[in-house]
Amino acid sequence: MNSKTTEKDIVIDIQKIKNDFPILKRQIRDNKLVYLDSGASTQKPIEVINAHTEYFNQINSNIHRGLHTLAEEATNAYEKTRTHIAKFIGGVKTCEVIFTSGTTESINMVAYTWGEANISEGDEIVLTDMEHHANLVPWVMLAKRKNAIIKRIPITDDGRLDLDDIDSIITEKTKLVAVTHMSNVLGTLNPIKQLAEIAHKNGALILADGAQSAPHMPVDVLDMDVDFFAFSAHKMLGPTGVGVLYGKENILEKMPPFNMGGEMISEVSFDRITWAELPHKFEAGTPNIAGVVTFDTALTYLENIGMENIHAYETKLTAYTIDKLLQIDGLKIQGPNNSINRGGAISFTDKNLHPHDISTFLDSKGIAIRAGHHCAQTLMKRMGTIATARASLYIYNDEADIDALYDALIAMRKYFGHE
Numbered sequence: 001m002n003s004k005t006t007e008k009d010i011v012i013d014i015q016k017i018k019n020d021f022p023i024l025k026r027q028i029r030d031n032k033l034v035y036l037d038s039g040a041s042t043q044k045p046i047e048v049i050n051a052h053t054e055y056f057n058q059i060n061s062n063i064h065r066g067l068h069t070l071a072e073e074a075t076n077a078y079e080k081t082r083t084h085i086a087k088f089i090g091g092v093k094t095c096e097v098i099f100t101s102g103t104t105e106s107i108n109m110v111a112y113t114w115g116e117a118n119i120s121e122g123d124e125i126v127l128t129d130m131e132h133h134a135n136l137v138p139w140v141m142l143a144k145r146k147n148a149i150i151k152r153i154p155i156t157d158d159g160r161l162d163l164d165d166i167d168s169i170i171t172e173k174t175k176l177v178a179v180t181h182m183s184n185v186l187g188t189l190n191p192i193k194q195l196a197e198i199a200h201k202n203g204a205l206i207l208a209d210g211a212q213s214a215p216h217m218p219v220d221v222l223d224m225d226v227d228f229f230a231f232s233a234h235k236m237l238g239p240t241g242v243g244v245l246y247g248k249e250n251i252l253e254k255m256p257p258f259n260m261g262g263e264m265i266s267e268v269s270f271d272r273i274t275w276a277e278l279p280h281k282f283e284a285g286t287p288n289i290a291g292v293v294t295f296d297t298a299l300t301y302l303e304n305i306g307m308e309n310i311h312a313y314e315t316k317l318t319a320y321t322i323d324k325l326l327q328i329d330g331l332k333i334q335g336p337n338n339s340i341n342r343g344g345a346i347s348f349t350d351k352n353l354h355p356h357d358i359s360t361f362l363d364s365k366g367i368a369i370r371a372g373h374h375c376a377q378t379l380m381k382r383m384g385t386i387a388t389a390r391a392s393l394y395i396y397n398d399e400a401d402i403d404a405l406y407d408a409l410i411a412m413r414k415y416f417g418h419e
């Protein structure tokens, strides 16, 4: 794959994209930055950075309350992003798009509102063995509060969901299936549509954690038929502190609110309080207006490249990366070692070196990866390790970045005497 428009369906101008991200020009320890930690947070194109400044230079105001021009413009800009997201995730109603501070808050919102109202003693909540703590801790704590039961879908040794016994895991006792769309550690892409069908057949709801999928591929929540879908702006070129909870209208309507305060009410007296209409019922207080407004520009940037294109490009680059890493003796890929149904979060371990040492050595060459348990301690236990090194890709990465990673890993093994 060359840098520009080669594979039949992939149209990516990688040099232009790289130029759009000012931070990629930075030197880290006398090396040009190679950023392979987008699973943690992505870098921002100049358009997004400018949109943030522009908001404060031209529009800054509170929303949904003022009658002056700035208040109206800020409200319109904020709501424009909501409309954009509704379209971006498959054409849902705007009242089904709730702004939160991130995936973590989106999932907690469901656990504390829907969960408190609907989970009782003996009910079952089904998770998987590859969940990020954000989609695990809220459910485990809810189950503790309610005397409910957590069940888990196991994984195979190569990091896929093992659905062999799914009929005994998701049953009529199941109230909720909460599963990651794409694993932040293994890269595995899970069959959400199939799981939604099984969940619904059993009268359960399904929540998909889209933190790692929404940035990298087309997402259609209606086609997957999920009841809830959560994701974060900062993992898709947008600002930190902004996330989304999509929920089906009829379910959100019945859910009690999460945070209480201004903007989420209709009428307030000391005797009786009524809630605002969706989506405002779930957006108490002054939200991250600048962040939400800026997120619109990030979505446009992604759409201009095309989500299909992004997915195809990253799948190719993932295959290239796996192929390179497999050439290094003593290195093990933790997760599927092919690019089928997986994304570009690629974890690996070295039989002689701790992932922290790998990350520190790579940093000395200007290469940013993540090392640790990746907020997935139960998955680490299942994999028989306590930590992995993880390279995670995005649209501004290319084969040269992967070659730099490969060369640095070879140099590292030499440096530590493990050639």
Ligand code: 7TS
Residues within 6 Å of the ligand: 039, 040, 041, 101, 102, 103, 104, 105, 132, 134, 135, 180, 182, 183, 184, 185, 209, 211, 212, 232, 370, 374, 375
């Ligand atoms: N779910 C998944 C699958 C994630 O990967 C993450 C963050 C979250 C939820 C939480 O998202 P947040 O925006 O609310 O923090 N994952 C990572 C990661 O892999 N490295 O750093 C953060």
